[in-house]
Each structure stands twice: as structure tokens, then as C-alpha cells.
Amino acid sequence: MILVVGANGMLGHDLMQELNGAVQGVDLPDIDITSFESVLEVVERTKPRIVVNAAAYTDVDGCESNSELAMQVNGEGVAFLAMASRTVGAKLVQVSTDYVFDGGKGSPYLEDDAPGPLSVYGESKLAGEMNAKFNPDHLIVRTQWLYGVHGKNFVETMLRLAGEKNELAVVVDQIGSPTWTVDLARAIRELVEHDCTGIYHAANSGFCSWNDFAGAIFEESGLSIRLNPLTTEQLNRPARRPLYSTLDCSKLAADAGFVPQPWREALKQYLKLRKG
Numbered sequence: 092m093i094l095v096v097g098a099n100g101m102l103g104h105d106l107m108q109e110l111n112g113a114v115q116g117v118d119l120p121d122i123d124i125t126s127f128e129s130v131l132e133v134v135e136r137t138k139p140r141i142v143v144n145a146a147a148y149t150d151v152d153g154c155e156s157n158s159e160l161a162m163q164v165n166g167e168g169v170a171f172l173a174m175a176s177r178t179v180g181a182k183l184v185q186v187s188t189d190y191v192f193d194g195g196k197g198s199p200y201l202e203d204d205a206p207g208p209l210s211v212y213g214e215s216k217l218a219g220e221m222n223a224k225f226n227p228d229h230l231i232v233r234t235q236w237l238y239g240v241h242g243k244n245f246v247e248t249m250l251r252l253a254g255e256k257n258e259l260a261v262v263v264d265q266i267g268s269p270t271w272t273v274d275l276a277r278a279i280r281e282l283v284e285h286d287c288t289g290i291y292h293a294a295n296s297g298f299c300s301w302n303d304f305a306g307a308i309f310e311e312s313g314l315s316i317r318l319n320p321l322t323t324e325q326l327n328r329p330a331r332r333p334l335y336s337t338l339d340c341s342k343l344a345a346d347a348g349f350v351p352q353p354w355r356e357a358l359k360q361y362l363k364l365r366k367g
């Protein structure tokens with residue numbers, strides 16, 4: 092049995108659909124990963140073969156003012172999951188982020204590039220990666236710019252704002268790969284089925300700026316809205332974000348035979364699906 096922790100979240104929902112075989116989901120309040128007692132109780136009772144952790148504190152700006160909670164959920168919580176999964180002989184799959192990098196490399200990041208988080212969120216997720224290693228049988232999957240039908244995300248924000256405003260300003264100087272949670276869930280399924288361990292990058296292929304992504308969302312939805320350029324400096328959000336954080340996913344292709352589709356194709360499928 093595969094236990095998905097954080098099953099009510101955006102990725103968690105799609106993992107429940109996409110993973111093969113027996114899958115069980117758990118989330119707050121039935122598990123609180125900041126409590127070792129809670130984690131151990133659930134893991135010992137359910138005795139999974141694999142634990143996939145999709146639970147996290149994902150409010151990037153919120154993490155800046157709640158750094159203790161960020162470290163508890165994204166850092167310490169993973170240590171508890173690693174220890175508990177190890178106790179029952181299960182593998183731990185931990186989901187991580189491009190925000191562990193500083194964005195200064197200028198070409199796609201490889202799995203063994205040096206991390207250098209710029210934000211509390213990034214630091215806490217890096218702590219989570221390190222803590223996952225308390226279980227020697229671990230798989231860390233770094234991804235980025237997620238959107239999916241079961242959570243708050245940039246696509247939904249843009250569609251909502253398009254209904255409220257005539258023009259929008261979106262950053263042009265942050266580059267990455269928008270990734271559909273369904274494609275990520277499929278990548279995780281393949282990695283698990285190929286018994287991969289260690290760190291892997293998984294994101295839809297190609298890259299763009301958030302501004303390009305917003306433009307594509309409006310174009311594919313047939314919406315006309317004036318889209319203005321903005322720099323990260325002008326935006327002035329509480330958390331610093333990497334300027335270039337595209338992930339090189341060739342290890343995923345080589346070891347699990349999975350090549351995620353281009354981001355724009357994924358976006359089209361998502362928009363079609365959400366319309367019902």
C-alpha cells in the first residue's frame with residue numbers, strides 16, 4: 092500500500108488518482124506531521140510499503156513571517172516521516188522545490204547543483220530534503236510552479252483577476268517551468284515503479300517567465316486583457332524568489348523513461364479539464 096500524506100492538497104489529490112495499486116490518503120487533522128507521535132501512529136497502523144509526502148506549508152510569503160511553523164512542517168515534519176517510514180521498512184518519497192536554488196546559475200539546474208535558498212520557504216524545504224535522508228530508502232522529487240484543479244495556484248489567480256480587472260502587471264524576470272500536478276504525479280509514479288532513489292527533477296518541459304505564462308493562460312482561455320511587464324524589484328514581495336530556476340529533467344528520462352509534456356500542452360489540457 093502507498094500512503095499519501097497531504098492527500099487533500101493540490102498535488103495530493105492527483106497522486107491519489109495517478110498512483111497504481113492500493114493507495115491510502117491522509118491529511119490534517121488525521122495526521123499532523125509536526126508531531127512524531129501522530130506520524131508514528133498513522134504509519135505503524137497503516138504499514139505502507141511507500142510513504143509519499145505531499146504535505147507542506149506552501150505559502151511562500153507567509154513562511155517569511157511564520158518561519159517557525161515553516162521549519163516545523165517543511166523541515167522537522169519530514170524527519171518524523173523519515174524515521175517512522177524507516178521503522179516499518181517503507182520508502183519515503185519527499186516532494187521538494189526549485190526554490191532551494193538561488194536562481195543565479197543561468198542554465199537548467201541539475202540534481203547535484205549546490206542549493207542556495209533565498210527564502211524561508213526554500214530554506215525549510217532544503218531542511219526537509221536533508222531530513223528525508225534519515226530514511227536511507229528515500230526519493231526526493233524537486234518540481235516547480237505547480238497548478239492543478241484541487242488547489243490555489245497561479246492559473247486560477249490569473250483567471251480570477253482577469254474577471255475583475257482590465258489590466259494586470261506580471262513579472263517578466265523570473266524564469267521557470269509551469270508544471271501540471273497530473274504530470275508530476277505521473278512522473279512520481281514512474282520513479283516509484285522504477286525503484287529510483289536519491290534526488291530527481293520533474294517539471295513540464297520548456298520554460299517561460301510568469302508574464303509569458305499569464306499571457307498563455309489568457310490566450311488559451313480566449314480572454315483579452317492588457318498584460319503589463321513588471322520586474323521582481325518593482326513587485327517587492329516579502330519573500331525573495333530565484334530569477335532562473337528551470338530544472339534539468341534528463342535524469343528522470345534516463346532512469347524512469349518519463350519525459351513530461353511541454354508546459355503549454357499541459358496548460359491546454361488543464362484548461363479543458365477545469366471547464367468540465
Ligand SMILES: NC(=O)C1=CN([C@@H]2O[C@H](COP(=O)(O)OP(=O)(O)OC[C@H]3O[C@@H](n4cnc5c(N)ncnc54)[C@H](OP(=O)(O)O)[C@@H]3O)[C@@H](O)[C@H]2O)C=CC1
Pocket residue numbers: 096097098099100101102103118119122123124125144145146147148149164168186187188189216234235236237238241242243
Ligand atoms: N505549489 C507549488 O507551486 C509547488 C509545490 N511544491 C511542493 O509540492 C508539494 C505539494 O504542494 P501543493 O500540492 O501545492 O500543496 P498544498 O498547499 O496544496 O497542500 C498541502 C497539504 O498539506 C497539508 N498540511 C499542511 N500542514 C500539515 C501538517 N502539519 N500535517 C499534515 N498535513 C499538513 C495541507 O493541509 P491544510 O490545507 O489544511 O493546511 C494541505 O492539504 C509540497 O511539498 C510543496 O512544497 C514544489 C514546487 C512547487
Ligand SMILES: Cc1cn([C@H]2C[C@H](O)[C@@H](COP(=O)(O)OP(=O)(O)O[C@H]3O[C@@H](C)C(=O)[C@@H](O)[C@H]3O)O2)c(=O)[nH]c1=O
Pocket residue numbers: 149150151152188189190234235236237244245248259260261262265301321326328332
Ligand atoms: C498574482 C500576481 C503574481 N505575480 C508574481 C509573483 C510571483 O513572483 C509570481 C508567481 O506568484 P505566486 O504567488 O503564484 O508564486 P509563488 O508562491 O512564488 O510560487 C511558488 O510556490 C512554491 C510553493 C514553489 O515551490 C515554487 O515552485 C513556486 O511555484 O508571479 C505578479 O507579478 N503579478 C500578479 O498579479
